[in-house]
Amino acid sequence: MSEQPLFKVTIDNITIEVPAGTTILNAARKIGGEVAPPAMCYYSKLEGSGGKCRTCLVEVSKGSEKDPRPMPKLVASCRTTVMDGMEVKNITSEKVIDARNGVVEFLLINHPLDCPVCDQAGECHLQDLSYNHGKESTRFEFQKRTFKKHDLGPYIQLHMTRCILCYRCVFTADQLTGKREHGVLDRGDHAEIATFIEKSLDNEFIGNVIDVCPVGALTDKTFRFKNRVWFLKPMDAHRDCPTCSGKVTLWNRGDEVYRVTARKDQWGEVEDWICNTCRFEKKNTGDWVIEGPRLIDRHSVIAQGHYAGSIGMHQPKETFEAVHNGRKPKLLMDIHSVSNVNRPEITLSKLDRPAHSTDFKPNQD
């Protein structure tokens, strides 16, 4: 660290010193906030990721102190390293905003926009990106691409139509499993993520491709259609796991564990990889030591339920007895006597597949 020279770089008029070899994106992330360009394919924990999606394009208005010429074209900030005295424009440049709008339009060309059905909605990076940069309507008048369905085993659901080909899952499978089982087939418009010869992936860490996917292309089959993420309560929890760190986020409804994911930092990247046992098989609250509600950015739709963060720490108190001098209510209606939602005898979280009409049958009358 100490022998590496520090480079001074100015991003959106904010100057920061970073070691040589840092990319513009990482320098901007050190400043944080709006200055950091969005990234759909770059993932700091995956070697070789980045350079695919072009959403992190920035304008370099001054190359360096020695060669102050601006770079002729917008550059991908995740793949360009900083130079001493470099000046970068991200949100202050109209060219960048315009290019990013174009990139989003391209990403959405083949995207099915089935957010109402998609389990990723609410925590989808493409959704956030298109809310910030997208157009209201599409100019694409042709058939969207479709694919033959691939079965990625009992835990992972692949929706190839939603994929933006960021290659994150390919790198994850490559770097975490050591054995390449999962790759991109075909070229151009036909390119798709697939396992060769449709064989299921049985590596202990393969579930991480779900967390890594910026869109809803790879989702958790054990959580599929169970609930929307913004109705669930995110809780930090850990367990003593022999294969992984065991530090996870639980997504609860009441005391039922609906989903287990890795903890994600402010850039949407996982803090620790977790194993399949933790992710798919430990769906009992008793399996976990709960640390408390997870902090969620208050601008996220997930924060709307007030389960997360410091508000989630405080359980609302029963007000009736306090107001009525300790008298208990004379009439109490048990909501389960009226409502058919969330029946105590149906535990959706215990199903390892999406709920079907047969799961609701016994009390339909």
Place this chain on the structure above:
Amino acid sequence: MQALTKRRKEVSREPMTFMERIYIPSILKGMGITFSHLFKKQPTIQYPEQKREFSPVFRGLHVLNRDEEGRERCTACGLCAVACPAEAITMEAAERMEGEENKYREEKYAAKYEINMLRCIFCGLCEEACPKDAIYLSETFAPANFNRKGFVYGKEDLLIPDPTTEPEAYAKAKGQPRANN
């Protein structure tokens, strides 16, 4: 203090004149106004027999819509529930199985869908939030009831009749399109 409007009238503290003290002219004036209303058009209607037409923006009881082939439009995306300021809507989603394609429009559907009409404030935000045109506020009141249990409306209460099997009931539930819009 400055007056807010120019219509302010000072209260007169002067003693009443003789004409004011006998009251009869004022009473007759008031009666005149009352009797003149006998010959004006009546604004009231005899409610259960006569019904007034709803305003085109009236927001009444909810309806879960079907498409023209009779499939349920709702995909249980939860946007109505998240938009609801009264937190009246709850649902549980399920995956469509093979053989159910004629019942549900998309691969995911609402297996359970409930609106608590005691909580609902009929603001219409659910209708506005729905990306699938599945929920509408109709031109009906929520009927009164003696106990609370009747106010949790499930899917069987909310779903519009199937246009393929019960076209008459569907047309009735859908209502007539207005001539003026």
